[in-house]
Structures are given as C-alpha cells and as structure tokens.
Amino acid sequence: MQSRQKPLFGLYLHWPYCLSKCPYCDFFSHPCQAPNEDILLAGYLRDLKQMANLTDNHRLTSIFFGGGTPSLMSPAFMEKIMHSITTIFTLSDDIEITLEANPDAITKEKMTAFKNLGINRLSIGVQALNDTDLKFLGRRHSVQTALNRIEEAKNIFPKLNMDLIYARPNQTLKAWETELQTALSLGLSHYSLYQLTIEENTVFGQKNISPADEKTAEQLYRLTDSIMNEAGIPSYEVSNYARHGEESRHNLTYWMGGDYIGIGPAAHGRLGLMATESEHSVDKWLKNGIMSEQLTPDEKFEEQVLMGLRLTHTPFPIKGLSPKGIQKARQLGWITLSDDDSTITPTLNGTLMLNELIIMVLP
Ligand SMILES: C[S@@+](CC[C@H](N)C(=O)[O-])C[C@H]1O[C@@H](n2cnc3c(N)ncnc32)[C@H](O)[C@@H]1O
Ligand code: SF4
16 A cells, blocks of 8 residues: 555546436536537646646646546547646656446447556446346446446456445345455456445435445445455455555545645645635536635644545554544544554544544544
8 A cells, every 4th residue: 555655646537427317426417418528628628727837746646537427528538638638747657547437338449449548447336236226226237237348347457446335225234245245256456335325415315215224334334344354355445445556546645635636517626735626517617617725724634634534554643633532532442553652543443433533533
C-alpha cells in the first residue's frame, strides 16, 4: 500500500449521463442516450484550464472517469479529452487511469479503443450476481452479460474492479456468500463491496424500501471481511478490497487527504485548503464554471480525519486528535495504537462504528 507521505495528485471527470436511472442511485446522473459531446467537451476544457491556473503541480498520478456512466462516451470524445489533459498536465510514468463502465454500456470494441487511448483500469458496476436482485435494483443487464463483459475486460485491461451492492432487503448470509464466492472465482484483484444505502431523493427512498436490518448488515460485513481475508484480498477501506499493491490509487488520494482536481458537473476538488465544487446541473455548470472556497485549517483537519479513518489497515497520525477520545476508543477496542503511540488504526469493530469513532476522536 502507498505510504501516507507519497504525493498523489488526481484528476476526476464527472460524466453525468446513464442509459437509465437506477432506483437506489443518488449520484448526479440523468438518462440520456446521445448527449451533445461537443458542448460537454468545451465545458471540461474550460474547467481543466481553470484548475491548471490554480495549482503549480501539473503532474498527475491518477485520472478517474466517473459518473454516471462514462463508458457511454464515444472513443472520439475520449481521444479529445485525453489530448486536452495531456496538453495541459503531465502524466506520471505509472499513472492509473480508471473508467467506470456498466455491463450494458460498453462493448469489447469500445474497451479496446479506450485501452488504446490510455485507460489502464476498468471498474465495472455489476451490483448483484443473481438475476432476481438485478431486476429489483433496476439494472438493465443480466448476470450473464456482466460475466461476459468481465471476461472480455480481463484480456484488455491490466487492472479490473467490480462493484457489488449487498445488504439488500431480505438478503441472507448464505445467499451473499454464494454471490461473493462467484465474484471471487472471477479472479479479479480489486472489489468494491458496498452495503445498500437508501437515499431520500431516490425511487427506493420514496418507496420507503428498507435495506437489511442493522444486525444482519453487521453480520454481512463481518462475513465479507472474513471471506475476503481468506481469499487474500483484504479490505483497505471500509468498502474496498484489493490484493496488496492493487489498491485504487485515485481513491487513496481522497482518503489520504491528497490534492485532486474535479471537472464536470457535480465534481469536487481539493487543492490544499481550497475546496472546489460545481453545480449539480449540466446547464448551470456550463454557465457558471467551477466555484471555490477556502477551508479553515480546522475544517481541513476534520475532513482528513473523516477520510483517513476510512482506511482500514493504514495507521493515522494521532497529532491533533482528542487524547480522551483515543483512550475511550482504545478501551472499546475500536482502535489499536502504534508502539510509539504516534498513530491509531481502526479495528474491524471500530470500522463498524466508524461514525461514532470519528466523533469520539475529533478534538
Ligand atoms: C457512480 S456509481 C457508477 C457505476 C456505474 N454507473 C454502474 O452503475 O455500473 C458507483 C457505484 O456506487 C454504488 N452505489 C450507487 N448507489 C448506491 C447505493 N445507494 N448503495 C450502495 N451502493 C451504491 C454502485 O455499486 C455503483 O456501481
Ligand atoms: S448506479 Fe450507475 S447506471 Fe445506475 S443510475 Fe447510478 S450511475 Fe447510473
């Protein structure tokens, strides 16, 4: 795993469109089959230039095309945006460039085209490995389609991740174990395993759908941790599991409090104490550009604690945290302290109580 000191500098691009809207999803995305890529490109280019003017560091260690469903973008668009990025920024030799993809919104041909344009990591949203639950989650693809795309992607991209959502209503431990073992049998080196959250602004939220109850969710989390450990793919963040050395460098940048640029609607960025944000509306984003504000050192520190304690096996510096809170968290078995008392690391119990732990140790 990356040391906390290594300077990471990421670029996030938000693609705001999907083929359809999933009933659980609160990400900023709209259904749209054929958006006007020229208009979008002009907006992204303007954002890139604006951000480049705000920083002396022009050497990127990661790029992440997220969304929405950025695999819907055309290879021609990807070529233009990659050209713009490489004109304005330098890419580190070992740069990680991730593209999020839906099984039904990418083809083998498109994967090859994206790979040839520099994408070296694909993150496929599978969500469930049984067709009944895929239907419930409003997914357009079947298990078989997802498996086919993964097999194709394996031969094209050096790094591959799949997203799954568990703790679905009435999901049993046995059912999840079966799905997780199927996922592991695919032999990937990175898995993002999210517990279903019900967000107010979604169809599930409006329908008052309940995820698995708290006790079952905890059992599911412990089971996941144990199965993934056994498979040699331990957690490195609350919901992310990877073989050693295969962690997502881009996401580590967020969790380690590094700098990153965010371009496109609803994108966020951080440059030291500067926090940038864009409108959650394509039209308003195009009109208004990136907005920024200065965080106070206290706000920045709080954010670093919030993000940093999400890392499950990476020690977090104790400096600035509440000594009383640390003592209490230790007594509760939520953290371990390093031998020289300079860092804390959340335990599995601590990660399960993360919100309470953060409140406890904040000064
Ligand atoms: C920004 S989404 C993009 C992925 C891609 N568009 C797809 O759907 O396959 C990233 C991931 O967040 C997860 N996610 C989205 N909404 C969620 C929710 N309400 N609860 C848990 N996970 C969620 C899903 O696993 C999804 O793949
Ligand atoms: S989960 Fe993915 S495909 Fe579904 S609405 Fe959200 S971003 Fe779009």
